[in-house]
Amino acid sequence: MSQSEPSTAKRKLSLLAACLGFVVVILDVSVVNVATDALSKDFGGSLSGLEWVINGYTLTFAAFLLSTGALGDRFDPKRIYQVGFALFAVASFACGASTTLVALIISRVIQGLGAAMIVPSSLSIVNKSFPDATERAKAVSLWAAAGGLALALGPVVGGVLIDQLGWRSIFFVNVPIAIIGIWLTQVNAPGTVRDPQAPRRSFDVLGQVLAVVALGTFTAAIIEANGKGWGSSVVVTCLAVFVVATIAFLVAEKKSSDPMLPLHLFGRKAFTSTSLIGVLVNFAFYGLIFVFSLFFQTAWSYSPIVAGLAFLPMTATIMIANLACGPLARRYGARTVLMTGSTLAAVGYLATLPAVNSGSYVAIIAQFLVAGFGIGLVVPAMTNAMLSAVDSGNIGIASGVLNASRQLGGLIGVAVMGLIVGHADADTFTSGLQSALGWAVAALVLCILLSAFGIHRATKAKATTAPTPAKTPVPAK
Template sequence: MSQSEPSTAKRKLSLLAACLGFVVVILDVSVVNVATDALSKDFGGSLSGLEWVINGYTLTFAAFLLSTGSLGDRFDPKRIYQVGFALFAVASFACGASTTLVALIVSRVVQGLGAAMIVPSSLSIVNKSFPDAGERAKAVSLWAAAGGLALALGPVVGGVLIDQLGWRSIFFVNVPIAVAGIWLTQANAPATVRAADAPRRSFDLLGQVLAVVALGTFTAAIIEANGRGWGSAFVIGCLVAFAVATIAFVAAEKRSSDPMLPLHLFGRKAFTSTSLIGVLVNFAFYGLIFVFSLFFQSVWDYSPIVAGLAFLPMTAAIMTANLSCGPLAKRYGARAVLITGSSLAALGYLGTLPAVHSGSYFAIVAQFLVAGFGIGLVVPAMTNAMLSAVDSGNIGIASGVLNASRQLGGLIGVAIMGLIVGDAKSDTFTSGLQTALGWAVAALVGCALLSAFGIHRAAKAKAAAAPAAATAPAAAKAAVPAK
């Protein structure tokens, strides 16, 4: 081992530090869904306010993910990781200390920015800590598995904390984890020293600003339409701003010499198809997680901990499918696994439609298992298909696009399905939930069709490299920083 290489102990502790950051980012996607009822009781906010608590985080996460990878290239991923973790910790404390819903939403937005800095730089730290390719592959798998475990246990952990200590505890718990992560990183993670003549990606400031404006105004329009109506001046103004910002973003990226989103990649059918599949699968999954969290607590009167446990069979099925996906994709190809997974998930949610009126959890648990297993097959196979669609020089950008598209899908899913179900206390909530399930089924049928007609039959070369825990929403597979 050369003097520049970290020792075995330091490598393991560096991996632990990177995993801690990834875990808290994933936890804060899922635990808040279980807190919606508690937040509603404490703040008395509307459904749109609750959607902003969730989507404020997802919005900034998605909007900045394509750019934060380049920050590590420019300023050292170790430093960016520590700054992002510190920002995440401060924002988490502010979330827990919030006395108004507006303060909580603003703090969640800042949390999302910290999360966008943590995820790509954490994987860069893993890559740097394990120079041997074989050891690196194992380390990345452990890093990804940590995110998958956080996703699976998020609703349960959130339910326990909320039930025993109140909703503020789900945010305060991030602070000591962040302190430990920052200290472990400082003590063990190797710093990156770049040669003076090494090329660096530029920061696409104009593209970043336009992306934030486009995503922000689109999110605002969908969420606020529930209370204000589609014909309100605010909603119409947001939609106009979204259209203008989107057109300007495309024009800016076409002119940029180093764009955050190289548009020429969308000329490849498989790249475009997998990007759309990422939007649709997260639209269905995270939209339904949000409305079912409300349904379990507001309609079936579950406590937060019981509501969290209600999701455990689904997330366990997801993890089981993650582990099965690699061998299946290697044998049958990513296209076949995508079609199968999308179809299973659609059938599972379709079977849930009549069961929501039963009042019995046992009437829906089998459908949850089928839907979860299908989702668990789709995401790693989708990742494999995306990486197979681009050359090695664009893998970082491609994975960033896929993760951003998934975050966008989750954001739209929460907003649209929240709009469909309306007030959780309304007599029409259950029928709205059935409509939301129908939308999810349609989205997953769209995934199957895109897989059938947009993915090449031979897309199986990289199946074995897909992370085991590929369902993590902010995404193990999409966190490779751009070169």
């Protein structure tokens, strides 16, 4: 056996470890949607409580995503990945063991923090494990595909586990996966020896605190407005704190020598446009996943597993479109692909509006396929357009901003569409769903306009559509 063979095996196992972390993070973004009915029956919670179960996770995931990259720079991505995976596992166990809705929400918040530590550090592990550019491109593609697979199978896996083992199993299953992932990382992933002369990124404590306060109060205002009304003291107070915290955050980031969010990047039209597209696309997609999951189980009386399977055609076409996007973007440019994908998604959701009255899944499956293919084209093209809008020294930051904007969009989508549906029962749910579809279509129309006027016509796909950090630490020997 040659000396290169163990090294190759270690690289593959390191990639597997990174993929495991990414998979469980993406799974837990969508898998809980299928559990909403079971959670409601177990805890008797309100719709706002169910929204907090989903958004408590997304909130901390989005809020800490930019800062956790800095932690990897300071303390080694391998170490941060393992700590994040361990925190995720402990929080997952706490979710499964929760006896009250409040305990579940708190555990989901901690789970989101672990997820924020996992994602950027997992990509850094892939980058260091594959120093050759060609091999790294393939590895990153597999890493991204693992996330796409998790997105596609999330509702199905959740449905099967809930039907067979109960809702707690969707959290308990993360624990053995985390143990395997941590062990594989420890044995196979390269460590980092920092150059003592290299600059060390600081942790923007003030910016991070203000970001959490702003996102948290904004989310609370939207969710609580559903039950308390926009004029309630709680909602008004949350909105006021949100405005103050947002202004303070912008001032702090402008004055900071090493901000978590460099504001000057938003002076570039393509950067700003793709950030907004990330918010709008996830607003439409995850908001509707949440509402349709409730609709299938409330209005159409689907079991969790059937509700999960109902999403499979859409999510499967997302994966197919992800694969098709690369060649299309290289030939026609990211701008054209973005406009095409946003248009297809908007048309698919628009055509779903009258079909939900039929009471038949067959009447909406074609629309799901069209919408899914459109969403699948938008996400990789959006990533390429974002990375093309910045210089190589800011690629890591651009990737973090795009991921954070997408998570923020999903958070707002679940909150707003939950507010639109309100306290609808089985008889009135359809009208609420149609309103939510209308909002999703409006968001996608804005994506079309942002693509047309904010993305340069000549933006072409790069050789790899995934980000690679500007600085690669020296692997430990």
